[in-house]
Amino acid sequence: xxxxxxxxxxxxxGKHPDRDAVDLAxxxxxxxIRDAGVDRRRIQAAYCGHVYGGMVLxxxxxxRTGLAGIPLANVENAxxxxxxxxxxxxxAIRAGEYDVVLAFGVEHLTTRFRGALTPGEEDLEGxxxxxxxxxxxxxxxxxxxxxxTTREELAYVSVKNKRNASLNPYAQFQNPVxxxxxxxxxxxxxxxxxxxxxxxxDGAAAVVLASERVVGELGxxxxxxLAAASLRTGTVEVGxxxxxxxxxxxxxAQDAYERAGVGPEDVDFAExxxxxxIAEVLRVEGLGLYPVxxxxxxxxxxxxDIGGRLPINPSGGLLGKGHPLGATGVAxxxxxVRQLRGEAGPRQIEGARVGLAHCRGGKxxxxxxxxxxxxxxxx
Amino acid sequence: MSEVERVSESYVPFRPGLLRFEGGRGVLVxxxxxxxxxxxxxxxxxxxxxxxxxxxxxxxxxxGTVYTYTVVRQSTPEFRTPYVLVYVDLPEGVRVLGQLVGCxxxxxxxxxxxxxxxxxxxxxxxxxxxxxxRFHPATEA
Numbered sequence: 067x068x069x070x071x072x073x074x075x076x077x078x079x080g081k082h083p084d085r086d087a088v089d090l091a092x093x094x095x096x097x098x099i100r101d102a103g104v105d106r107r108r109i110q111a112a113y114c115g116h117v118y119g120g121m122v123l124x125x126x127x128x129x130r131t132g133l134a135g136i137p138l139a140n141v142e143n144a145x146x147x148x149x150x151x152x153x154x155x156x157x158a159i160r161a162g163e164y165d166v167v168l169a170f171g172v173e174h175l176t177t178r179f180r181g182a183l184t185p186g187e188e189d190l191e192g193x194x195x196x197x198x199x200x201x202x203x204x205x206x207x208x209x210x211x212x213x214x215t216t217r218e219e220l221a222y223v224s225v226k227n228k229r230n231a232s233l234n235p236y237a238q239f240q241n242p243v244x245x246x247x248x249x250x251x252x253x254x255x256x257x258x259x260x261x262x263x264x265x266x267x268d269g270a271a272a273v274v275l276a277s278e279r280v281v282g283e284l285g286x287x288x289x290x291x292l293a294a295a296s297l298r299t300g301t302v303e304v305g306x307x308x309x310x311x312x313x314x315x316x317x318x319a320q321d322a323y324e325r326a327g328v329g330p331e332d333v334d335f336a337e338x339x340x341x342x343x344i345a346e347v348l349r350v351e352g353l354g355l356y357p358v359x360x361x362x363x364x365x366x367x368x369x370x371d372i373g374g375r376l377p378i379n380p381s382g383g384l385l386g387k388g389h390p391l392g393a394t395g396v397a398x399x400x401x402x403v404r405q406l407r408g409e410a411g412p413r414q415i416e417g418a419r420v421g422l423a424h425c426r427g428g429k430x431x432x433x434x435x436x437x438x439x440x441x442x443x444x445x
Numbered sequence: 446m447s448e449v450e451r452v453s454e455s456y457v458p459f460r461p462g463l464l465r466f467e468g469g470r471g472v473l474v475x476x477x478x479x480x481x482x483x484x485x486x487x488x489x490x491x492x493x494x495x496x497x498x499x500x501x502x503x504x505x506x507x508x509g510t511v512y513t514y515t516v517v518r519q520s521t522p523e524f525r526t527p528y529v530l531v532y533v534d535l536p537e538g539v540r541v542l543g544q545l546v547g548c549x550x551x552x553x554x555x556x557x558x559x560x561x562x563x564x565x566x567x568x569x570x571x572x573x574x575x576x577x578x579r580f581h582p583a584t585e586a
Contacts, residue, residue: 181519190460190487191542194577195517195524203515204532211513211555256516256550302493304483305538309513431542432487 069159070281070289071443073102073274074403076396079388080238081176082268087119090270091127091172094393098168098272099131104284106131109274110164112138113154115147115171116392118178127170144427145339146297147171148271149395149439153295155275165280170272171397173390179266182254190431199263199342201429203255206344208310210257212359215347217257219362221248223343224261226371227379231386233372233413236397238267238388248343262343267388271396273403290406292399293326294442300435307434310359314435315352315426322440328420330354333376333442335405335415336422337398340383349424350378353440372413380405380413391427398423399441406445419445457569459577463487464563466576471563473505473578475539486539508583509535511557516550529553531580533561547581558583 075097077090091114099106112133114124119140128134143150148171155167182197189196209215225245231237243261251260281289298318307313323329336355340346347365351358355376356369364370370378381387381401384394402421404410421443428436458464463486464471476488480497488500512532520526529545531553543561545553559580566577 182521184521190463193459194542195520195528195530195544196542197517197520199519200515200517200530203517204513204530207513207515207555253516253518255518258515302485302489303540304485304494306512306534306540309532432485432489 067160067162068278069156069292070276070278071273071292071399071403072276072281072284072289073098073104074400075101076236076271076393076400077269078236079267079269079390079397082174083176087116087123087172087174087270088126088130090174090268091170091272092130094172094270094272095127095131095168095170098170098274102274102284104166104274106133108166109133109136109168110166111136111155111158112168112170113141113151114138115141115143115151115395116173117142117144117147118175119172119392123172133168143437145341145391146395146425146427146437146439147392149398149423149425149441150297150437152273152275152396152399152441153297153439156292156295159275159277165277167275168272169275169396170270171392171395172270173392174268175266175390176268185429189429191429197255198429199255199258202342202344203258205309205348206257208308209344209347212308212310215362217249218245219366220262220343220347221245222366223340223346223362224248224385226365227340227383227385230372230380230413231382233411234382234387237382237386238265239382239386258342258344264341264384264389267390269388269390269393269397271393271400273396273399288407290403290443290445292441293328293444294322294440296322296325296440298438300433300438302432303434312348312352312434314438315349315424316354318438318440319353319424322442326442326444328442328444332420333422334418334420335377335380336424337379337381337383337401338424339426340379340385341389343385346378346383349426353422353424372415377415380410380415395423395425395439398425399443402443406443456576457573459566459575464578471576471578473541473561475503475505475537476500477503484537484539486541503537505539506536507561509533509541509559511553511555511559512540513555514545514553531559533559533580543578543580545580560584
């Protein structure tokens with residue numbers, strides 16, 4: 067049973083001091099339902115991804131959108147929460163249980179955090195002083211050591227994504243920056259600086275999923291097929307593996323490629339989890355979209371720009387669009403939908419037919435990563 | 446009364462089970478799978494490699510080399526910045542995270558030999574010193 071995304075919507079990402087998580091989610095959900103053109107009474111189940119939103123956040127959103135009463139599960143998988151919510155809906159439709167499902171993600175992070183996120187103080191490494199920027203700083207040191215990646219090449223990732231964000235009205239950052247701006251920004255965890263790090267963001271995103279059975283009736287012309295939605299957890303590390311490569315991303319991607327019947331060579335563009343400049347490098351190389359060790363140099367030559375050989379994060383990514391944890395994975399699919407429909411305006415990738423979205427969330431002592439998702443959408 | 450019990454009256458280990466004190470010296474304690482020999486720090490209840498359920502405690506070497514590092518300039522309020530974090534590869538084949546002390550942050554390098562030291566890292570709610578591990582540049586080759 068094929069699954070389609072028939073509606074997509076999101077709020078502008080950024081700082082929303084006058085609104086709360088429920089309010090943001092209501093806006094995104096209503097936009098997705100409007101975009102789908104579906105009578106909301108046909109929605110049979112919902113999944114809500116969030117991390118810090120508190121108990122039964124999803125139900126509060128249903129209560130304000132005329133959807134209360136249907137089954138809903140709140141889903142937490144750190145930065146992969148939203149993508150995991152979509153996957154739950156995808157699986158339920160594939161199982162034949164439902165024909166129309168709502169999946170949304172939301173976070174009001176500016177009221178929860180200032181500065182660096184940590185794995186949590188109960189985590190062994192968090193208690194030793196590990197912050198998320200420190201994790202990626204240490205991986206950057208390894209990529210630089212093993213492959214000769216330069217500081218300037220890493221900065222270009224952020225320059226590219228903030229430039230893409232300036233073409234996206236839903237993005238938190240609306241102004242491009244230069245390599246020099248990145249290198250002169252405040253140091254956070256050497257060698258990473260402020261502009262190498264994604265911002266703290268509020269926002270929400272939502273999609274409506276439909277089965278093959280009803281997609282014709284809802285309008286096939288704007289529907290995008292969700293060809294794979296894969297999820298993996300990080301394995302416990304034995305021995306001394308390289309921190310400049312991500313087996314978790316590789317394993318999740320291989321599962322998704324097999325299920326979708328496509329390979330990395332078929333991907334026209336990708337939205338990847340660029341929580342830090344170095345993170346985009348590790349994702350793209352783990353996904354097999356660029357050869358291991360070569361992405362920073364190729365990106366700096368423009369290969370990953372909109373209009374380049376294989377554009378990465380045309381939406382602006384987490385670095386440019388923002389990173390409201392639970393909303394992030396859903397917003398990536400919103401971008402996939404807009405690109406594949408040809409509705410991405412000035413950041414449109416011409417002729418895009420296969421898009422990939424990658425999220426990776428969480429850190430726990432001893433494991434390579436907590437949760438990783440790869441979703442593939444095709445036209 | 447055992448040494449561990451005697452010491453634990455005045456010192457609180459940062460994480461029980463991961464370090465022990467013997468004759469006034471501290472040791473990091475990992476776990477080794479009795480079936481396949483995989484070594485962990487910290488030890489899981491079931492071996493991730495062979496699913497063996499019989500793991501024994503193993504004392505880890507006090508010396509290793511820096512695999513990677515960072516100078517943390519911004520952190521949570523409990524930590525005074527800047528501080529240096531290192532992942533250290535030990536001869537047993539495990540990688541241990543810790544703070545590096547005893548040298549200028551700018552002097553840290555990949556491959557640098559270091560040794561583990563045990564220091565007070567905090568106070569518990571009763572005011573007792575909490576002892577944890579840190580790394581220090583190795584005093585001799």
